Amino acid sequence: MSTLHTLQRLLLVLLLAAAAPAMSAAPFEPQIGQEGKDVIWVPTPTALIEKMLDAAKVTANDYVIDLGSGDGRTVIAAAKRGARALGIEYNPDMVELSKKNAATAGVEAKATFVKADIFESDFSQATVITMYLLPQLNLRLRPKLLDLKPGTHIVSHAFTMDDWRADETITAQDNPSYSRTAYHWIVPAKVEGSWQLGDGEISLKQTFQMLSGTLKSGNAMLKIENGRLRGDQISFSAGNIEYSGRVSGGTMSGSMRGGNSGNWSATRAGGR
DSSP states (O other): OOHHHHHHOOOOOOOHHHHHHHTTOOOOOOOOOOOSSSBOOOOOOOHHHHHHHHHHTTTTOOOOESHHHHHHHHHHHHHTOOOOEEESSOOOOHHHHHHHHHHHHHTTTTEEEOOOOOOGOOTTOSSSEEEEOOOHHHHHHHHHHHTTTTOOEEEESOOOBBBBOOOOOEEEETTEEEEEEEEEOOOOOOOOOOOOTTTTTEEEEETTEEEEEEEEEETTTEEEEEEEEEETTTEEETTEEEEEEEEEEEEHHHHHHHHSSSSEEEEGGGGO
């Protein structure tokens, strides 16, 4: 082999070696259906994201956390409303893409993203949680979600929380022949147990946001009906009186109407 041919081959090798890093540095492009830690990636349509945020009444006062944030679209949409928003995502490539997307949208000061496992993350400071996970994952998260501050909004694209019935069902048209569904819950206060009501007693049984029980007043024992919680807001009826009010730790108080109108207050028995 001539010296010329040797030099040409050496030059070709050097050119290919120099080009390799550039070829391997192609921008990351997510693919619908790509495998993730717990789920495949399927993005939530923009129209449904906006309705989910509407249902949670997201404003600049909120802190929105998206569990499994993908390419960041829900976090970015929340940030555009002025909310602080955090995306928790296990795929580091998706995290970097989300940061770029937030910068492009001009909301990088409000929208942040972390590479983390949602089951090992602390989202106790959130006022709104959004997610598009599978039913079994929702159930794994449910105890942690129910421990969030009463009034926290939970919005899930497509999948429910089994027997924790949604407070609201949301739909959005994806195209003329197909619509998407999301479910909205408001974390209820924990009120099960006995409460002193003046010289009487309220005994409550709680199943998520639904309440039943009895109200004892003097010699009368009345069944509690239409009992419901919406965050820290409580309402129920006993006899011909309707009660509504607010729960705050070991006390609850409000107004009543019907046979007797006026105000009422109760304290948890034993101060628990």
